[in-house]
Amino acid sequence: MRLSLLIGWCGVATFAQGPAAQPFSVPPNDAPELAAVGKFAVGVRTLDLVHRGQPDVLNYSAEKGIPTYDRPLKIELWYPATLAAGQKAGTVYESAMVGRAPAPGSPATFKIAGLATRDAAPVAGQKFPLVIVSHGYPGSRTFMTYLGENIASKGYVVAAIDHTDSVFGEVRGFPSTLLNRSADQLFTIEELSARGKRAGDVLSGLVDETRVAIIGYSMGGYGALASSGAPYSKKSAAATMVPGKAMEPWTAGHPQFGAHRPAGLKAVVAIAPWGAQPPVNSWDAEGMAGIKIPSLFIVGDQDDVSGYEQGVKRAYDWAVNSERCLLVYENARHNTGGNPPPPDVALPFAARQSFEEPVWRKDRITAINQHFVTAFLDLHLKGDQSRRAYLRVPVKRSSEAVWPGGPGEARGPEFGTGEGASEKYWKGFQKRWALGLQMSCVDPAR
DSSP, X not given: OOHHHHHSOOOOOOOOOOOOSSOTTSOOTTSOGGGSOOSSEEEEEEEEEEEEEEEOGGGOBTTTBOOEEEEEEEEEEEEEEXXXXXXXXXXXXXXXXXXXXXXXXXXXXXXXXXXXXXXXXXXXXXXXXXXXXXXXXXXXXXXXXXXXXXXXXXXXXXXXXXXXXXXXXXXXXXXHHHHHHHHHHHHHHHHHHHHHTSTTSTTTTTEEEEEEEEEEETHHHHHHHHHTTOOBOTTSHHHHHSGGGTTGGGBTTOTTTTTTOOTTEEEEEEESOSSSSTTTOOOOHHHHTTXXXXXXXXXXXXXXXXXXXXXXXXXXXXXXXXXXXXXXXXXXXXXXXXXXXXXXXXXXXXXXTTTOOSSSOHHHHXXXXXXXXXXHHHHHHHOOGGGHHHXXXXXXXXXXXXXXXXXXXXXXXXXXXXXXXXXXXXXXXXXXXXXXXXXXXXXXXX
16 A cells, blocks of 8 residues: 555646745635735744653654654744734745755745745734645645635644654654544644733733644645544554554553644534545544534545545545535645645646646635635634635536626626525635536534
8 A cells, every 4th residue: 555655646746936026815806705814913933942841752662662852833823913004915935845845956945925924923812713734745835825814814733743654854653644544634823822811922812722634735634533532443454564562542542642632623624534444544434524513615626635435425424423514626646735836837747637627627616625724714714604605605617606687798807695596606715717616514413
């Protein structure tokens, strides 16, 4: 079973450097309604967290068992900010090259233009919901800046994790990722929530630990589903790959499972989550039924890494105790979660297929994700009931939506309202532009 090939990003780019002219967090003008940047200026800081006393499965030996170590986690933190007079908005992130290591002669890093302002002062006197962003295998804390910055501008504190042993150019054994993904997410929630209560901390008074969500892409989704209440099956291929029985606390029936799940975790977004597909089978139906918070699954129906019918859709179908929605990109593969590729560069195919989709424009995918993730988080973390109509669309397939009015009637950039018996069109999408998508939402069985 070639798991490393299934979930690794393919290839390495060779190109000249240069940041984008426009941040990926700013959607194009054909974006659906809720993708627009919010009212808050955005600040960004890099934090270094340490999760002490963690099992070091990569140094396991039959004679000595599993040693422990202090596990470092680097965090990119976006938050609503107040800019000082004359302070210029914007930053440039630098990421290691996609893949496990750059090819000989290629640059080691690439640049990403950002909307946020480095070390800007947080908005004072107001708490905001906390959102954790968890990348794929491998990935980085800046691989989803389009989502992190965009959500922060709408009144959220967003923490994107560099998952140790799973970061571009710094990949180590896969058992570390299998074991630590959920643990990293839950520890980050715990640590940032504690810092939000600590006088004098940059996060003091900023984090509302009672309203928390996790967004996980690919391996990040594998961890996010466990963090949200779905224990792994003891029989899964993933569980058997981790030595020394270290995975047991994360499996079904173990008394420690869920011990670190915070009461404030209210919602989960799983974008192309890895692990439900055969032959991995990380969960069974009973385990996935453990998710009792609202969930949004996002996937391409041609996903060739996490799988669709026997992968992500199966996980969605099994999450029967969750109020859940499934957004499907027709004819999309696995790259439905990350940033677009760096612009103005000559990407070879091996690198381009780590960013792009064969059919979809990538900036179209990121804008649609911004729209639906905003609706989902606003509904379930802020209680904004007006957002429900953006998720509970009038027809499942957007291609079958009907715009009100006569054939050829010009309506300009007007958004569909989703209201009235005559309008069977997805709320928040422009005329002719709701195409190639499916959305299903169901109430929990309980």
